[in-house]
Amino acid sequence: MKLSTKGRYGVKAMFELSLNYGEGPIPLNCIADKQNLSVHYLEQLFSNLRKAGLVKSIRGAQGGYMLGRNPADITVGDIIRTLEGPLAPADCVIGDDTKECYKADGCVTRIVWEKIRDSINDVVDGITLQDMIDDYKKMNNKDSYMYYI
Template identity: 85%
Template structure:
């Protein structure tokens, strides 16, 4: 299973907003510059993030976007599922999907796909934007990490 640029860029952009949480709105141009992303592409992503209630838009000359909730209240899973849809390695194990496989009762691989799905969801739901900020600060305050091989 591989995330598309939607999920990867969305997490990067939300991280930038989290770094500036409480400092006012951040323009998409600024996020695009810092993360080397396309402004046009970010506009599309932020439209979905806004509809999902993860960001708020602020109009005006000093406008931009802010997080709709505190960084500790937004998970990587929230972002990825908003932009990518359900996280599952196979169609037959997508949660809340009405499609039922007629082989489900005797499909030995289905349990594998369910375990993979659950593991992925547990990981992305356990990491908040605040966790990412904390990791970033540790990495940038401790130059000695570069010397470990």
């Protein structure tokens, strides 16, 4: 399973917003510059993120975007599912409805696909933007520490 640029860029952009949480709106071009992403592409992504309540938009000269909730309350799974849709390795395990496949009750591979789906969801739902911020700070502190030795 491979994420498209929607999911990958969306997580990067949301991480950038989370680094500035509580400091007011951030213009989209600043996010794009810092993460080396296309402003036009981010506009499309942020439209969906705004509709899902993950970001808020502020108009005007001092406008931009900011997180819709605290970074500790937004998971990587929230972002990816908003931009990509359900995370499943096969169509037959997207929903809980087994009627999609007439062989579902006796399909051994379906059990494998369900386990993969559940594992992926457990991972992405277990990582918040705050976790990413914390990891980022640890990485930078480690690098700074190693630099000064």
